[in-house]
Amino acid sequence: MREGPIDSAETVRSRIEGGLHDPSSFRAALLSIRPAEREAWLDRVLGLGELPDDGPELPRGCVPYLPCSIDALLRVVEAGHVCAADVFVDVGSGAGRTAALVHLLTGADVIGIEIQPGLVLAARDLVTRLLLSRVTCIEGDATKLTGSLNAGSVFFLYCPFSGDRLAKVVSDLEPIARTRMIRLCCVGLGPLACPWLTLEAAPSGDVAIYRSTLHDEAIG
Numbered sequence: 001m002r003e004g005p006i007d008s009a010e011t012v013r014s015r016i017e018g019g020l021h022d023p024s025s026f027r028a029a030l031l032s033i034r035p036a037e038r039e040a041w042l043d044r045v046l047g048l049g050e051l052p053d054d055g056p057e058l059p060r061g062c063v064p065y066l067p068c069s070i071d072a073l074l075r076v077v078e079a080g081h082v083c084a085a086d087v088f089v090d091v092g093s094g095a096g097r098t099a100a101l102v103h104l105l106t107g108a109d110v111i112g113i114e115i116q117p118g119l120v121l122a123a124r125d126l127v128t129r130l131l132l133s134r135v136t137c138i139e140g141d142a143t144k145l146t147g148s149l150n151a152g153s154v155f156f157l158y159c160p161f162s163g164d165r166l167a168k169v170v171s172d173l174e175p176i177a178r179t180r181m182i183r184l185c186c187v188g189l190g191p192l193a194c195p196w197l198t199l200e201a202a203p204s205g206d207v208a209i210y211r212s213t214l215h216d217e218a219i220g
């Protein structure tokens with residue numbers, strides 16, 4: 001916890017709206033808040049109200065919208081070494097809270113993929129209000145679209161689905177992983193059994209970070 005006055009949520013929000021998107025200042029402001037109060041603080045900074053309802057477009061077997069906790073995302077950013085040079089893909093991005101937070105913490109470009117049109121609208125409203133020009137949200141089925149996001153360097157999955165859908169997304173990332181190293185950051189998912197992914201470190205709680213090895217093999 002830092003010493004000295006703590007910026008209010010409104011102060012941070014007005015700075016963001018004024019275009020002052022400085023990851024280290026934003027991170028310092030977030031970390032100055034007690035952990036138990038961070039979720040409510042972030043909602044105030046981002047101007048978020050009640051959780052939006054899920055719509056009928058959510059396919060059976062896919063997971064409804066629930067934003068990832070700040071605690072888990074701080075561990076993802078740290079253990080996944082997410083930085084401004086990354087393109088962070090949120091697979092199943094909901095109303096954009098995680099996309100906005102990861103961008104504000106790291107400066108990374110963020111692309112969200114979300115199947116529920118109402119949540120896509122909410123995410124686009126958020127990025128417009130906060131002038132987050134490097135955060136975009138694509139509407140569609142992540143099981144079909146993720147493998148086409150060649151620019152992605154970090155793929156984030158907060159349990160949008162499991163089973164065959166998850167296996168397809170991982171398999172569709174293989175061609176990208178052949179061209180360069182990518183990371184998969186998972187929250188709340190079981191172990192990923194994939195021969196070209198290696199765990200970066202022992203999982204911390206519900207967070208697991210994997211790194212692709214295909215590119216190492218190609219250049220080794």
Ligand SMILES: C[S@@+](CC[C@H](N)C(=O)[O-])C[C@H]1O[C@@H](n2cnc3c(N)ncnc32)[C@H](O)[C@@H]1O
Pocket residue numbers: 058059062063064065066067068090091092093094095096097098099113114115116119140141142143158159160161
């Ligand atoms: C547990 S929430 C995670 C939300 C977001 N990643 C976050 O951390 O705030 C899962 C999200 O995945 C979305 N989803 C589920 N299946 C999907 C699919 N096939 N394609 C795209 N989005 C999907 C849901 O609509 C929901 O918003």
